[in-house]
Amino acid sequence: MLTFLSDHLDAFASGAVITLQYTALSCLFGAVLALPIALMRLSPKAAVFWPATIYVLFFRGTPLLAQIFLIYYGSGQFRPTLEAVGLWQFFREPWFCAVLTLSLNTAAYSSEIFRGALQAVPRGEVEAAMALGMSALQRLRFILFPRALAAAWPAYTNEVVYQLQATSLVSIITVMDITGVARVIASRNFAFYEAFVTAAAFYLAIVYLVILLARRVERRLHAHLAAADANGSRKIRA
Amino acid sequence: MLDLKGYGWLLWEGVQLTVMVSVVSMAGAVIVGLLAALAKLGRSRLRSAIVEAYTTVVRGVPELVLLLLVYYGVPTLVQDVAASLGYDFVVAINPFAAGIATITFIYGAFACEVFRGAYLNVPAGQHEAAAVLGLNRMAALRLVILPQVFRYALPGLGNVWMVLVKATALISIIQLPELMRNADVAARATRMPFTFFFAACLVYLTITLASMWAQARAEGWAGRGVVGGRL
Numbered sequence: 001m002l003t004f005l006s007d008h009l010d011a012f013a014s015g016a017v018i019t020l021q022y023t024a025l026s027c028l029f030g031a032v033l034a035l036p037i038a039l040m041r042l043s044p045k046a047a048v049f050w051p052a053t054i055y056v057l058f059f060r061g062t063p064l065l066a067q068i069f070l071i072y073y074g075s076g077q078f079r080p081t082l083e084a085v086g087l088w089q090f091f092r093e094p095w096f097c098a099v100l101t102l103s104l105n106t107a108a109y110s111s112e113i114f115r116g117a118l119q120a121v122p123r124g125e126v127e128a129a130m131a132l133g134m135s136a137l138q139r140l141r142f143i144l145f146p147r148a149l150a151a152a153w154p155a156y157t158n159e160v161v162y163q164l165q166a167t168s169l170v171s172i173i174t175v176m177d178i179t180g181v182a183r184v185i186a187s188r189n190f191a192f193y194e195a196f197v198t199a200a201a202f203y204l205a206i207v208y209l210v211i212l213l214a215r216r217v218e219r220r221l222h223a224h225l226a227a228a229d230a231n232g233s234r235k236i237r238a
Numbered sequence: 239m240l241d242l243k244g245y246g247w248l249l250w251e252g253v254q255l256t257v258m259v260s261v262v263s264m265a266g267a268v269i270v271g272l273l274a275a276l277a278k279l280g281r282s283r284l285r286s287a288i289v290e291a292y293t294t295v296v297r298g299v300p301e302l303v304l305l306l307l308v309y310y311g312v313p314t315l316v317q318d319v320a321a322s323l324g325y326d327f328v329v330a331i332n333p334f335a336a337g338i339a340t341i342t343f344i345y346g347a348f349a350c351e352v353f354r355g356a357y358l359n360v361p362a363g364q365h366e367a368a369a370v371l372g373l374n375r376m377a378a379l380r381l382v383i384l385p386q387v388f389r390y391a392l393p394g395l396g397n398v399w400m401v402l403v404k405a406t407a408l409i410s411i412i413q414l415p416e417l418m419r420n421a422d423v424a425a426r427a428t429r430m431p432f433t434f435f436f437a438a439c440l441v442y443l444t445i446t447l448a449s450m451w452a453q454a455r456a457e458g459w460a461g462r463g464v465v466g467g468r469l
Contacts, residue, residue: 061446062439063407066418070439073425074432161297168300172411179303186310193311196303204298 004194008185015181016202022167022177025099027160030106037107038114052111059108064166067105072097072173098170106163113159117152118144150221157214161207168203178202240437245424249434252420253441259337259416260403266342267398271349278354289350296347301405304344309336309412337409345402352394357383359390389460396453403445417441 040052059067075082075091082088090096121144129139171180178199186195242249274292277285296304313329320327331339360383368378410418421438425431 058439058443062442063404063418065407065410066421066435066439066442069418069422069425070432070435074435077430077432165298165300168302169408171302179300179306182303183306186306190314192313193307193315196307196311199303200295200299200307203300203303204295207298 001194004189004191005198008181008195008198011181011185012178012198012202015176015178015199016206018175018180019164019167019177019203020206022099022102022170022175023160023164026102026106026167027163029099029103030110030163031156033103033107034110034114037111038118041111041115042118056108056111059105060112064101064105065169065172068097068101068169068173071101094170094173094175098167098173098175102163102167102170105166106159109159109162110156113152113155114148116155117148120151121147153214153218153221157211157218160214161210164207164210165203240433240440242424242433242437243428243430245428245434248420248424249417249437249441252415252417252438255415256403256406256417257445259334259341259406259409259414260399263338263341263345263406264399264402266338267345267349267402268395270342270346271351271353274346274350275353275357278350279357293347293350296344301340301344302408302411305336305340305408305412308340308343309333333409333412333414336412337406337414341402341405341409344405345398348398348401349395352391352398353387355394356387356390360386389464392453392457392460396449396456399453400446400449403449404442407442 037052037055040048041056043049043052071091072094075088075097079088082091125143125147126139129143134142167177168179171177171183174180176184182195182199186192189195274289278289280286309331313331316329317327364382364386365378368382373381406416407418409416410422413419415423417438421434425434428434
């Protein structure tokens, strides 16, 4: 096991870089996409509400693997059309389809988290902002988003951890992430349990590192509440 | 409608296998989860430490890696150990067993967390009332506590089920002819990948929607004796 590790540590490290890149990129695009979807899901207009709802239902109700196959292999069925509009050069690339699918998928899950967080902002704060004469955009920017961010953070970091693990599926369409590296090394050296145990250890380490970092940020996001608590109790004592 | 070029029956066979693998794995996950939750809540430090390690590993390692580890890793590990003891034989796990074992192992950990939360939701007065009635620990658990645990656990278990059904798609990677695998076979044969993967998506979506409906019914039924009924 030790010689196995020293022989292949470099390969696993480069796989870890790929895994982190795919996670970061898809979470970034996913979060950007999730916000408008969450706002659409809160709209009273049917023409706005239903497209977003069907989107969320589709991406949450089907397996990620099916979505990856649908986009990566499925795009081949429309090759002439995609070639005509110049998109085929992207859709034939595994990395493009992988990041696209992962982003669309996490956008659906994240939008539900954001929607819940936006709904959790106390109505009185929104009314106070209206009373101060804030426009809808100002209310979103100064009241709703900062409050919703703090409320959504714990659930959102959970989603990031899921996403980190979900990226392992891109190995199936030949991307060399941690799992992809493990699969190649395993079959080339007939070292199956060594390779997959090493991969598992890499994921475990990264996941718990992310959780640790997320907790730190969470404490900062809630710092003002902790301070308010401390002040409040001091006042009572005085 | 989608033109399946006569491959509809292949998808239908896949659907049946997907549902069967899901049901068997879910039953296994409920049993594993319940035992693990009782161990985690119990007095034995060793047992709760083992369960803690189990849930920590499952939450931190992708399902695909665990599946590959069970399907490819375990047989080769057994062979290597046997070889070092002077035995020579080939071990192969069939995909059906490997799939069910892996899914049960993973979702047992999630079910464990659901049951633990549900157990902690049962008011302390219920434990005390059972003790006052003279029930011993096992009888109290069976007659008073567990029925309530299941009611509190129902929303969480429904969630585990829906995630589990989608996770069975991964077993197609080890060639088990379930829905995803058969959609892949049909897609290659007809060169219509979008049609067949989209059809597969619609089937999963149907299962999800049916499960949501069934869950709402089940929660209503479980809460029938409670004032304010639904959780």
